[in-house]
Amino acid sequence: GQQLNQSPQSMFIQEGEDVSMNCTSSSIFNTWLWYKQDPGEGPVLLIALYKAGELTSNGRLTAQFGITRKDSFLNISASIPSDVGIYFCAGQNRSNYQLIWGAGTKLIIKP
């Protein structure tokens, strides 16, 4: 099936650094979702975006729904050790039940 282009694949960062990741698609979406998955657990919803241009925050996390409706960005400010995990983006059209998933961005904090 279709998959979103999510980058980077992985990131090594220092504690306290800001993090940015993004997803792009060849199709337009009505909804963008960002999830975080810890090892051995199911994905947990972080932020949901429903409107082109929308900017939404959840604590130190900020996500944006691109104006073209073909991309989305997630920023994490002042990273802490518990931010480690895999972050997934997912897009959806209203006419379809299915989510289209990115391959994930693995966040690793340098000791």
Add this chain to the structure above:
Amino acid sequence: DVKVTQSSRYLVKRTGEKVFLECVQDMDHENMFWYRQDPGLGLRLIYFSYDVKMKEKGDIPEGYSVSREKKERFSLILESASTNQTSMYLCASRSGVGPYEQYFGPGTRLTVT
């Protein structure tokens, strides 16, 4: 808060066995989903159900079947387990009328030997 539970966190089965994975959600959601997750392949949709007794094939339905007899429960069945079905299985649910976020269970790590 939405709660999605899965019957087992870890399961070990033998090749050829029939395997049932159960998922229950407590938010009265119409839609439920089964995914498998493998390293490097991301989340792949196996089946979904948009209402009781309704089901649709996802991207990789071969070797699987599903059952949705009650709104809160969605079962994934491996008719004859094979080693290539060793994977992490994730169940999700969402409202049928919006918002359309999917909420996931903790996953079942299935090993077929």
